[in-house]
Amino acid sequence: MDPDCYTWEKALEDAWWGAAGGAAFKGAGAAWRAWRGGGAAAAGDWAVYTGVGAGGIVRYVGMTSVGVGTRASQHAANNAAKAAMRYAPVQGGTGLTKQAARALEQRLINQYGGPKGGQLYNKINSIAPKYWPQFGL
Numbered sequence: 001m002d003p004d005c006y007t008w009e010k011a012l013e014d015a016w017w018g019a020a021g022g023a024a025f026k027g028a029g030a031a032w033r034a035w036r037g038g039g040a041a042a043a044g045d046w047a048v049y050t051g052v053g054a055g056g057i058v059r060y061v062g063m064t065s066v067g068v069g070t071r072a073s074q075h076a077a078n079n080a081a082k083a084a085m086r087y088a089p090v091q092g093g094t095g096l097t098k099q100a101a102r103a104l105e106q107r108l109i110n111q112y113g114g115p116k117g118g119q120l121y122n123k124i125n126s127i128a129p130k131y132w133p134q135f136g137l
Contacts, residue, residue, distance in 0.1 A: 045065065045094075045095055045096075046063055046064065046065050046095075046096045046097065046098050046100070046101035047063065047064055047065075047067070047068055047089045047093055047094045047095075047096065047101065048061070048062070048063045048089065048090050048093035048094075048096065048101050048104045048105050048108065049061075049062055049063070049064065049068045049071070049072075049087050049088060049089045049090060049093065050062075050087070050088065050090055050108070051072075051075065051082060051085035051086070051087050051121075052085055052086045052087075052088070053081075053084065053085045054084070057119055058108075058112050058119065058120070059081075059082075059085055059119060059120060059121050060075075060082060060085060060120060060121050060122060061105055061108040061109050061112065061120065061122060062105065062122075063098075063101040063102065063104075063105045063126065065098070068087055068088065068089050069087075071087070072085075072087035075087070079121075081121060082121065090104070090108065092104075102126045102127055102135070103127070103135040103136070103137065105126040106125060106126040106127045106132070106135065106137055107137060109122055109125060109126060110137065
C-alpha cells in the first residue's frame with residue numbers, strides 16, 4: 001500500500017484522535033473531507049470564484065473554503081441553471097482570510113450589478129450595504 005495514500009483507517013484514526021483531544025469528533029469532519037478528496041481548506045484559506053454562463057457572461061460570484069471544484073459540484077446538484085456554468089477562482093482570489101474573501105466577493109457582486117438584478121443569479125449580498133464603508137466598498 002502507498003504510504004502517502006490517505007486511507008479509511010487513517011481517517012478513522014484521525015477522527016478518534018480529534019475526539020480524544022477534548023472536542024468530540026472534531027477531527028471527523030476534516031478527516032472525511034481529506035479522505036474523499038474534497039480538499040479541506042486550512043483555517044483562513046478561502047477562495048472567491050465566479051460562475052460563467054453562456055456567452056462568457058459572469059452569472060454568479062461566491063466564496064468557499066472547501067475548494068472551487070467541490071463547491072461547483074454542490075451548485076450543480078442543487079440548481080440546473082448553475083449546473084451549466086464553468087466555475088473558476090478569480091485572479092488574486094485564493095488563499096484569503098474569510099473577511100478578505102467576503103470583501104472581494106461583495107466588490108465583484110457590486111461590479112456585476114448586485115443581487116436580484118443585473119446579470120447575477122446571486123440572491124443576497126455578502127456584506128450588508130450599511131457595512132460597506134468598513135470594507136472600503
